[in-house]
Each structure stands twice: as structure tokens, then as C-alpha cells.
Amino acid sequence: MPRVRYIEPGGRERTLELDVGSSVMRGAVDAGIDGIEAQCGGNCACATCHCYVQPPWLDKLVPASDDERLMLTNVAAERRPNSRLSCQLTVSPALDGLTVQFPERQS
Amino acid sequence: MASQAPIVIVGAGQAGVQIAESLRQEGYGDELLLIGNEAHPPYQRPPLSKKWLLEPGAYSALALRGAEALLRRRIELKLDTEVIAIDRAASQLQLADGERLDYSKLALATGASARALPVPGAALGQVLSLRSIGDSAAISAAIRRCAAAGRPVVVIGGGFIGLEVAASARKLGAAVTVLEGLPRLMSRVTAPIVSEAFERVHRAHGVELLFGAQVTRLLGGADGVGAVCTADGREHAAGCVIVGIGVVPDDRLAAAAGLACDRGILVDDCARTSDESIVAAGDCTARRLADGRLLRLESVQNAVEQAKSAAAALLGRERPFVAAPWFWSDQYDIKLQMVGLSHGYDQVVTRGDLQKPAFSAFYFRAGRLIAVDSLSRVQDHMQSKRLLDHGLSPTPEQAADPLFELQSLLKQARLATADGA
Numbered sequence: 141m142p143r144v145r146y147i148e149p150g151g152r153e154r155t156l157e158l159d160v161g162s163s164v165m166r167g168a169v170d171a172g173i174d175g176i177e178a179q180c181g182g183n184c185a186c187a188t189c190h191c192y193v194q195p196p197w198l199d200k201l202v203p204a205s206d207d208e209r210l211m212l213t214n215v216a217a218e219r220r221p222n223s224r225l226s227c228q229l230t231v232s233p234a235l236d237g238l239t240v241q242f243p244e245r246q247s
Numbered sequence: 248m249a250s251q252a253p254i255v256i257v258g259a260g261q262a263g264v265q266i267a268e269s270l271r272q273e274g275y276g277d278e279l280l281l282i283g284n285e286a287h288p289p290y291q292r293p294p295l296s297k298k299w300l301l302e303p304g305a306y307s308a309l310a311l312r313g314a315e316a317l318l319r320r321r322i323e324l325k326l327d328t329e330v331i332a333i334d335r336a337a338s339q340l341q342l343a344d345g346e347r348l349d350y351s352k353l354a355l356a357t358g359a360s361a362r363a364l365p366v367p368g369a370a371l372g373q374v375l376s377l378r379s380i381g382d383s384a385a386i387s388a389a390i391r392r393c394a395a396a397g398r399p400v401v402v403i404g405g406g407f408i409g410l411e412v413a414a415s416a417r418k419l420g421a422a423v424t425v426l427e428g429l430p431r432l433m434s435r436v437t438a439p440i441v442s443e444a445f446e447r448v449h450r451a452h453g454v455e456l457l458f459g460a461q462v463t464r465l466l467g468g469a470d471g472v473g474a475v476c477t478a479d480g481r482e483h484a485a486g487c488v489i490v491g492i493g494v495v496p497d498d499r500l501a502a503a504a505g506l507a508c509d510r511g512i513l514v515d516d517c518a519r520t521s522d523e524s525i526v527a528a529g530d531c532t533a534r535r536l537a538d539g540r541l542l543r544l545e546s547v548q549n550a551v552e553q554a555k556s557a558a559a560a561l562l563g564r565e566r567p568f569v570a571a572p573w574f575w576s577d578q579y580d581i582k583l584q585m586v587g588l589s590h591g592y593d594q595v596v597t598r599g600d601l602q603k604p605a606f607s608a609f610y611f612r613a614g615r616l617i618a619v620d621s622l623s624r625v626q627d628h629m630q631s632k633r634l635l636d637h638g639l640s641p642t643p644e645q646a647a648d649p650l651f652e653l654q655s656l657l658k659q660a661r662l663a664t665a666d667g668a
Binding site for chain 1: 272291293294307308309310311312313315316317318319320547548551552570573575577582584625626629630632633654657
């Protein structure tokens with residue numbers, strides 16, 4: 141199973157093995173990673189699962205949809221070039237090792 | 248001994264889970280007990296009227312938090328448990344099985360129940376309402392049976408739940424009639440121009456919409472309900488009836504214990520009840536605003552934000568919930584996102600394409616922006632949310648001008664960087 145490494149707002153790191161097809165948000169929520177709210181449950185409606193994708197993974201992801209890109213325009217924490225909504229990141233074998241960091245605030 | 252009793256949270260939905268989680272995040276280190284009256288561990292309700300109806304799947308996809316998350320945060324979960332009374336003098340809860348539980352402090356997150364249809368025949372088979380996973384599965388199955396048998400699905404209530412169910416039923420191939428008592432859809436929360444857009448979309452998808460329809464009784468058929476009668480003398484054939492006429496806050500426990508209630512447990516901005524050792528959050532509450540009005544919100548955001556306030560209050564801190572309320576609804580391919588409270592507006596302007604529909608309605612009161620409904624206009628929603636959260640307002644002329652960038656107001660207030668990011 142692909143591994144995803146999470147960096148919590150306090151800097152603590154945890155690596156989880158996730159099912160292919162699951163989302164990076166789902167993995168974090170199931171395991172109780174700090175720094176994510178995911179209020180809408182993965183509908184791309186709330187922007188409270190905002191994460192920063194660490195190098196070199198940004199270019200390996202499926203690009204953000206129009207909706208995701210627009211949701212990202214006004215996230216609660218600083219928006220950066222590597223900002224993504226973790227509910228829109230689907231786990232795949234090619235993403236084994238993907239590393240994301242959650243910001244200080246989501247709402 | 249009381250100091251060693253756990254903080255107990257009654258209600259294991261969105262608000263209850265968030266209170267527990269926030270207590271840990273705020274540094275509470277002692278025992279924490281989360282009591283739920285359903286068999287399932289905490290799960291999300293919004294999908295139950297949306298994609299879950301189309302494809303009921305594994306419970307795990309609806310889980311609010313995984314078992315590992317609760318374990319990691321040392322949140323003890325007690326499911327299938329009905330609390331029947333609060334003994335405030337003894338700081339104890341009375342459970343249905345006779346057990347008594349001590350609490351050091353108490354949080355109530357008891358949610359709401361679907362409002363029952365107050366007419367004869369409402370107890371017939373295949374008359375369903377939506378609140379739990381089980382309800383959603385039953386509605387999904389009933390709609391499929393209707394689709395297969397060529398029987399109509401009758402939805403009573405043209406609000407969010409009713410319309411989401413109607414949209415899902417059409418996708419599943421059933422004939423659908425929506426009976427709404429008032430003259431338009433979602434009239435309690437939106438302007439006519441938004442109601443009209445949804446009216447067109449539902450009709451374009453083949454939904455029969457009837458307004459001013461006063462349901463008088465339900466008639467039995469071969470198996471369960473067979474027809475819905477309205478005051479105009481019509482009988483509407485029905486293979487199943489979905490009742491979506493709002494919810495009733497579950498405040499019985501609190502009211503019986505003498506806490507101040509008024510169709511909801513009364514709380515302040517910090518989620519405090521009339522008892523200083525008891526807080527409440529989510530659908531079960533009615534919040535007293537600064538101007539004295541009572542606000543009852545049924546939404547995920549309200550549950551989450553009140554829960555954060557409640558957790559802070561339990562630890563003696565003030566964390567008022569002041570963010571603009573927001574909601575969302577999915578109907579067909581329209582993403583409806585609403586922010587603010589439009590109640591009392593005196594002007595509405597729109598930007599975008601009303602026919603498509605892909606537009607936003609901006610509500611003003613005395614020239615100030617108070618709410619925005621966005622139909623498939625994600626950027627308008629996100630920008631408006633930031634504007635309202637920070638007390639900023641475009642003029643009505645600016646809001647209506649498609650060339651005016653709302654983002655420029657955020658930039659001026661230094662709430663956004665120059666590139667729009």
C-alpha cells in the first residue's frame with residue numbers, strides 16, 4: 141500500500157499506509173492527524189482540508205480542478221504555490237512517499 | 248470524587264466529536280467520554296441526502312473520524328446508549344439501562360430529529376424521513392422500488408433535504424412530485440430569484456413541483472402508502488413518501504433538567520448554557536445573538552464552530568463563534584453555497600448567468616452586504632465568505648458589476664496577496 145507522510149502543524153510527522161483510491165484527507169481523518177478539519181467530508185465545498193504538498197510531489201499530482209483552484213483562492217491559512225485540498229488528492233502507487241503538511245488553521 | 252469524573256459529551260455526531268477533539272487540542276488531559284444513541288460510530292450526515300442515496304456504500308466512507316483517531320486522542324466511545332435524565336445536583340447522568348454516570352462537566356450535542364408530518368396516515372409504511380444512515384438506506388431502497396415499479400415518489404417539503412432527495416430520485420429514474428406548502432422553493436432561506444432558478448432546474452429534470460400544497464392526509468395502498476391528499480381536493484399517487492419539513496431540536500434532556508430552552512437549548516456565543524458546568528453545541532441549540540434574536544442553525548459549520556467554543560468554555564476560556572454561517576447543497580450538477588444570514592435584506596443584486604444557472608445573489612441591508620448565495624460560483628462564495636468574516640462590504644453596484652473584482656476589497660484590507668492567492 142502507498143505510504144503518505146503527514147506533517148502536523150506542530151511539526152510532528154506520521155507516515156500512514158493507505159488504500160489505493162482513498163484520499164489523503166480520508167487517511168488523515170481516520171488516523172487522527174492534527175491540523176485537518178474536513179468539514180464537508182470531501183465534497184470540495186469548504187476548504188478545511190488545506191495542505192501544503194512537499195517537494196518533489198507537487199508536479200506528480202493530478203492538477204487541481206477549477207473548483208479546487210477557486211476554493212484555494214481564499215483558504216484560512218496562507219495560500220502557497222504548493223497549496224492543495226487533501227480531499228482531492230487520490231492515493232495511487234505512483235504517489236508512494238507523498239508528503240503533505242497541514243497549516244496552523246483551517247477555518 | 249467528582250474531580251476525577253470524566254467530561255461527558257452526550258451525542259456522538261459532528262458537534263460531539265468536535266467537542267472531544269477540541270478538548271484534547273486545548274490541552275485537556277483527563278478522561279473523556281462520548282456517548283451516542285446510535286449503533287454506528289460517529290458519521291457524516293450531509294452525504295445521506297446526496298450521493299449516499301445514489302450509491303449506499305460502506306460505513307467507513309462516512310466515518311467522521313476513524314477508530315484509530317479516537318484511540319489516539321483517548322476519546323472513549325459508548326454507543327447504543329440512551330441518556331434519559333441529567334441529575335444536575337449530583338452531576339450524574341441516568342442511562343436507559345439504569346446505570347448512573349458521574350460527570351465533572353457536561354456537553355450536550357444531542358442534535359435534532361426530523362419533524363413529523365402531523366396528518367392522518369403519517370404512520371403508514373413507506374412514509375419515510377431522513378436523519379440516520381438507516382433512514383438513508385431505507386429511502387434509497389424505496390426510491391429504487393418505485394423506479395422499478397413505475398410508481399411516483401412524493402416528496403413533502405421543498406427545502407434542502409426534500410430537493411436533494413428529489414434530485415437523487417430523478418437520477419435513480421423515479422417519477423418525482425414535490426409538494427411545497429409555500430409559494431416557492433427554499434423560501435425560508437433564499438431570495439425569489441434563487442428559488443426560481445432551482446424551480447427551473449428541477450422542472451427541466453422532470454420533477455413535478457406543486458406550490459401552496461397543504462397535505463391533509465395520506466391514504467393506504469397495496470403495501471403501505473398509496474396516495475397523498477391535498478387541501479385542494481387532489482390525490483397524488485405515491486409509491487413512497489419522503490417527508491422533509493424541517494427538524495426539531497432535541498432539547499428534551501436539557502429542558503427536563505431545568506436548563507433554559509426555547510425550541511433548542513439556549514446558549515451564548517461561547518456555547519454556554521444557563522448552567523455553568525454544562526455547554527451545548529450543534530443542531531440542538533438556539534443561540535442568543537447580541538441584538539437579542541435567537542438563531543437556530545442546522546449545519547456542519549455551526550456544529551463544528553460551536554463545538555470549538557464549547558470545548559474552550561469547558562476549560563474556562565472564551566472562544567466566541569463569530570464567523571459568518573455557511574451551508575452547502577448539491578442538486579444535480581449545481582453546487583449551491585450560501586454564506587451569511589439573508590434574513591431582513593432590503594436589496595438583492597446578482598452577478599453571473601441566471602439561466603445556466605451559474606450566478607451569485609448578493610443580499611444587502613441598508614447598503615451593507617449580509618449574505619451571498621452562490622450557484623456553481625465557487626470563487627464568489629469563497630471571496631464573500633472572507634468579506635463577511637471581516638466585516639467588509641462591496642457596494643451593491645460593485646457586487647452587480649461582473650468586471651469588479653471582489654478580491655480587490657480583500658487586497659485593500661491586506662487579507663489577500665497581490666496575485667489573488
